[in-house]
Amino acid sequence: MHDKWFRGVCRVLDAPELAEDPRFATHALRAENGDAFHPELEQRLAARDATEWERDLNAEGIPAAVVRTLEEAVQSEQAANRRLLHEVDSARGRISVLGVAGAPSPPRVPDLGEHTDAILAELAYGEDEIESLSRRLAPS
Structure with missing residues (x-):
């Protein structure tokens, strides 16, 4: 975990003792002491739903996202906001296709x-x- 996000993660996890623990003071030390650090994270993260962590970490400015299935991803609010799905004509009628954010929809596939x-x-x-x-x- 990048040093610039570490203290924020500790705040969101309500784990100030992790932020103050000298074994976890830097990215290198957290990696070196992973056997102690990872169980601390896992225990706290298991206490709540992943979508709650995503919301709270993002609110703290920490990039985090739930791992989604393809279907969940294309039906997500983020996909809708980025206009990733496009309705286009095909030989089989109108279909939804995955596009690129900001790119125009193809006229047909x-x-x-x-x-x-x-x-x-x-x-x-x-x-x-x-x-x-x-x-x-x-x-x-």
Whole structure:
């Protein structure tokens, strides 16, 4: 844990004794004394829900986030605030796609295999090879 966040973490954990313990005074010392430091953290962190810690640590200016599943992440308030999901047209109708914060939405997404021939041609496949691959790999 970075030195600039350590005292704030101790405040949020209500553990002033950790902040004053000379074994934990610097990042290097906390790493060296990890066998003593980590159980202290784990014991305190186990006392509350991860979302509470995330909220309280962030309020203290300490970057922290709950580890989320992909579904939880894309449905999160943060994803909505950053406008990461975009509704776009596809061959199957309107769908949600994951975008890049601040980037414009694509007008539509390609259908599966839509650009395969062009990509293979760019990779120097000949027309006969592309046609042969298309016949062999086409869904039946």
